[in-house]
Amino acid sequence: MATFRLQGSKVLAVDMAGDAVKAKNGSMVAYDGQMAFKKMSGGGEGIRGMVTRRLTGESMTVMEVKGNGTCYFADRASEINLVSLQGDKLWVEASNLLATDAGLRTGTTFTGLRGATQGNGLFTTTVEGHGQAAIVSDGPAVVLRVSAQYPLQVDPGAYIAHQGNLQQHFQSGVTFRTLLGEGSGEAFQIRFEGEGLVYVQPSERNTIGGDV
Secondary structure (H helix, E strand, O other), X not given: OOEEEEOOXXXXXXXXXXXXXXXXXXXXXXXXXXXXXXXXXXXXXXXXXXXXXXXXXXXXXXXXXXXXXXXEEOOOOOEEEEEEEEEXXXXXXXXXXXXXXXXXXXXXXXXXXXXXXXXOOOEEEEEEEEEEEEEEEOOOOEEEEEOOOOOEEEOXXXXXXXXXXXXXXXXXXXXXHHHOOOOOOOOEEEEEEEEEEEEEOOOOOOOOHHHO
């Protein structure tokens, strides 16, 4: 299995000995040894993946990198965070997913209003199985633990990913006063309940919720 390690905070180094990884298309910045690159598409593999991409618009473009040596990946100098999966599932915005072990399964899932407020559409990317994934963030991400005693509210514009047994609920503070231009400034949040981890970046994307 390929070994993921950070070379600083903004470059991912992947050591491979005949292994393969999937990475965001165009994210290779350097490599040593022998590497082969093959363009793929996100949303899952095969015909099901193709149909999923057409239905969801979750059009993450990835490539398979296979070889012997070390390949280095980066994405616009974004901070990189490593996530270890032990048979569980990671929910992550397609734009925040940098690379995964080739053996991890990728797909899409419905997010409903949460995705709409983020401006990312109604679906998000899932990664599951055993292996490592690398996700990017605008600034160093914080990993916040959610437990039954301590639910968590997150701004949709700062949300990156989550894993574990979590239920997410969309919360809206939109009222009649909002329509009059007297909103609270934090009109939408995502509430996470259960047991798991939520990845949040110290920067907010422009979202629909941020305008009301």
